[in-house]
Amino acid sequence: MANFFALIPAAGAGSRMRDELPKQYLPLAGKPMIYHALRTICSSLRIVRVFVVLAPGDDEWLRHDWSEFSGKLVVLQCGGATRAQSVLNGLQGARDISAIGDGDWILVHDAARPCLGETQLDKLMDELAGDEVGGLLAVPVADTLKRSDTSSRVACTESRENLWQAQTPQMFRYRLLVEALSMTGGATMTDDAGAVEALGLQPKLVLSDARNLKVTYPQDLALAELILRNS
Structure with a gap:
């Protein structure tokens, strides 16, 4: 039986939040967001x-x-310049201190999905x-999608048929994920599934909400605080 491990990359600054405090530490419902x-x-x-x-x-x-969380949580200060590099560094660091097998599952989750x-x-x-x-958690795209030109005017309407919005966690075997991130370099990958897709594989979409x-x-x-207080 394969074991399940989780990895949360939290080395980013979250510049779009316009706050000096890294996004993962912003207060949310009385706790840092990553909590x-x-x-x-x-x-x-x-x-x-x-x-x-x-x-x-x-x-x-x-x-x-x-x-x-002390009985289960391990902190690794090896974040990289990109999310993909942080995940790869974390996977390598995790194996140095834990008995993770090639076939064990890794669930990669965003700190910003509280x-x-x-x-x-x-x-x-x-x-x-x-x-x-x-595969990964995901939801079918419900909104009409517009592609803009350089002046923020509608260039065309895109079909939303068979389009899904990716979420996390994204779950892959340890060896496969390391291979995918190592081969792609992660330079243009915004999620782990994209790196796996670059190997010619097709991750499964698991319906979320x-x-x-x-x-x-x-x-x-x-909105996140409202969801947390009513969950």
Whole structure:
């Protein structure tokens, strides 16, 4: 039986939030944003260990109390210049200190998705546990999509047929994910599934819902807090 591990890259600055504090530490429902993702993932009895990848020299982490996760949480200060590099560095660092097998599952989750629910997490693991490739949480695109020109005018309307909006966690076998990120370099990859796709493989889309939103702009914080308080 393959084991489940989780990895949360949290080495970015979140510049679109227009705040000096890195996005993962912004206050949300009385806690740093990353706390909420950690609580859901660390609470899963199926996940053996959770790795958080921080930027080297990240002192903000030490200003908060993470003791409730101490039995499962491991901090790695090896973040890279891009998300993909942080994930790859984290995977390599995790294996140095844990007995992770090539066939074990890695669930990579964004620190900026604080509203992940236990039901979504379990559904992802249930649907992919026997899959040959792995996959990700996602939702079908519901809105009409417009492509703009350089002057912010509509150039055309894009078909939304068969289009999905990717979420996290994204779940792949350890060896496959390391291979994918190493071969692509991650320079233009905005998610792990994209690196796996570049190998010619087809990750499975696991139906999620809009509550698992990504906090990108300041107004997203209010919506995330509303979801958390009503979940």
